[in-house]
């Protein structure tokens with residue numbers, strides 16, 4: 001079986017770096033940062049770690065379903081798009097190759113229906 005990108009990029013250490021970078025981008029973006037205004041930091045970190053680990057195919061996620069986690073937010077395609085853009089930028093910034101980035105994006109795209117309009 002093909003190694004996950006998670007392993008390829010260096011596991012936990014790499015995740016921590018991507019999370020840090022992604023977090024800064026999301027909170028600096030007025031298109032999405034208001035969603036996180038009332039989010040506590042632990043939750044914030046969990047969100048990002050789960051998000052990145054999932055995106056990199058490294059972790060089995062056993063928390064709330066995506067529909068449940070985003071219930072009541074009525075997220076729109078532009079919010080999802082913004083998040084994906086930041087994820088791509090963080091991966092690129094940390095030296096991940098274009099092909100691998102595309103793989104991550106297609107993985108994340110499969111979650112869209114579970115997350116939008118809830």
Ligand code: HEM
Pocket residue numbers: 032035036038039040043046047050051054063064069070075079080081083108111112115
């Ligand atoms: C593939 C895309 C996404 C994944 C995998 C994902 C993952 C998650 C997870 C695992 C949680 C639950 C955290 C917890 O309760 O412990 C969560 C909550 C949340 N997500 Fe996402 N998310 C995605 C997209 C988005 C988008 C597009 C937005 C908004 C721009 C967003 C905003 C939030 C917010 C505000 C919470 C709740 C935080 C709180 O309870 O205060 N997420 N997400």
